Amino acid sequence: MSDATSHAPAEGARSTDSGLLPRFLKATELDTRMLGMIGALVLIWLTFHLLSGGLFLTPRNLWNLSVQSSSIAVMATGMVLVIVTRNIDLSVGSLLGFTGMIIGVTQAELLPQLLGFGHPLIWVLALLVGLAIGLVVGALQGFIIAFLSVPAFIVTLGGLLVWRGAAWWVTSGRTVAPMDATFRLMGGGPEGAIGATWSWIIGIVGCAALVLALVSARSQRKKFHFPLRPVWAETFLGAVGCAAILLAVWVANAYPWPVGIVRRYFEDRGLEVPEDVFIAHGIAIPVLIAIGVGVIMTFIATRTRFGRYVFAIGGNPEAAELAGINTRWVIMKIFMLMGMLAALSACISTARLNAATNAAGTLDELLVIAAAVIGGTSLGGGVGTIAGAMLGAVLMQSLASGMILLGVDTPLQNIVVGLALVIAVWLDTMYRRRIQ
Template structure:
């Protein structure tokens, strides 16, 4: 099928009556809600950059912003599935705090008694222990919600209190530190990044994957005789996406190690510090973890039977049950997945802090819910995207980071976050009313 015959005469006639912007959006098939969120993010960045005297859009701040967004972004991918099925999870912050404390105690106090300090397996076993606990908590919540019929709001509100108290009970309020040296790499920092060379390699591989996905999608459309995007639209999407990826790599590589760390690095090698020595951070490991989770969750939601069941339940639970979907088991698996992702968020957060504290994860549940909703997930169910939720996490962290640079007090920061959440839900209501 050629490009000229990719559309029917009726389609071409309709397209001829569209304005240039509408025709562009139709040809590229871009999501207008996602474009609106990207535009809002860019406006926020520009505003904070001006108000902070040029401090916001610097490689250092953007690199730190990406690291700080990782934990919430990971959990937001799971919250999308929870909200899509018309549920809510208010306990994710407390689960993060409890599983983080489990990881901290396991690697700092329990395992060294048997394996010795510095054993290479300590951090792996600690991470597995936290993951198992997170999935188990999610399974408990899911069972009570799906099989005992208790509303998710009540179950997870109780979980918020229970697991926050349990985190305190594990150590009687003590802060557990330090973490295993290898475990700390999951939190970023000079050692917790992959450097300039590997960052460029990953960026190039990502661009190649984008081009392959576009070509494969076009091939599949031809195979099943679906309408094709114009070639210029395919080229535009590939060019812009690859440009954004390479720009992100460039920013990550533009943030160098501090002078003191560079000096200690060369001293450890027994060498003199070269004149003008420059060592780039590159992409941080927690950012790679968040991106990997995002890719996997996108595949799960769009390419698996489980993902189709989730959106079917969110669209119409009664019809999904009549169609033979085991809605209770799917709901339970969603909360198990949410618990596991909260433990991944705990891994990143604990490694970044180099400690497990009782305040860890406080109010994270609000940030995660806000990220999912701002990212386009509808509280009415049935609608949501993983990419939107992750972008929402970056937007929420951008607000927090920008206000910190401006010296805004914490209470006012909470007011702004609360207003952002309310406005996002209001816009979602208006959007659904218009398309309805």
């Protein structure tokens, strides 16, 4: 009798301990798939850091990684909505190349003849032309898919070939350079970053926005009598989120301008070059563009009627149509949005290279789709997050960057990317079976 009594507390303690993690996840409402992806990203970073002799987790490499991920992350936000509705877009890489070439020709050859070289509106007009071309191409493909009932796979596969050929046709294979000086800021680099002071300001604003979002969400839950997260869980999420934002700012500010650029900066201004001067890059402009797009797309997906329609169509297209949703028009608008995002990515890529090339965007469609799927977007439709897709873009670029540091050949890099995509889809299939 005494033995049974003495063992009871120990068994109860083990039961309590075993339930600690589930209770924590339930209280904080953290997405286990997102946590798994973050864990995989951290593991990839640590592995490459060790194998590269400590070169991966450096401010320089992480800053470059963020810039390189930007164009893929921008397109991945649109690909989420495409895949959520059980469609696919294989043409985004070719569309990036085509719109990038149009943008390059517009600002390097056409507008200077009309407005004169160095006119301040050249880059603005070139950007608007590129976005308009992306919108029109997206509308054309969306119309064929939605209203002519041609499968998205076939339409966008044709687009992959058509727009890649069109990119060559615009200049007969020529590379167009250089780009407008202001336009080049969209590509990053020492001048295409906002510096240490503004980076800290944006970091603080980001933390304030995060706290405000948590408070607002709690207020809305209370207003509609929804279950509330414990105060400690809200505090934990706010603290971790703010710490991540400030850590990212610190890393961006820890990467200084190269010595040659610092010297030229002071010489151009007739100043003496000081010794041991440290000028921080700060957050790169393309990264800010990607973050801005991510915030806007998250709002569209979660806070607008259009976003609700998108997920309703993905969950059950027949029921959505019976409910009165104009599914064809919604799908067409998704492809129009995807076209504009591809054009914006073209601006980032073209500005970063300071040239429009026919090879721009080659195989980017695979990276974008992989980023969305690895980020938790289900190919079965109805499930996906913008933040997950952007994190997936960072993960895919981390694989590429790490293998380049290790001197891995390009064919083997493609093998690794292909395997990552297959594994992600397999994990998604297993997850859907488990929750059904």
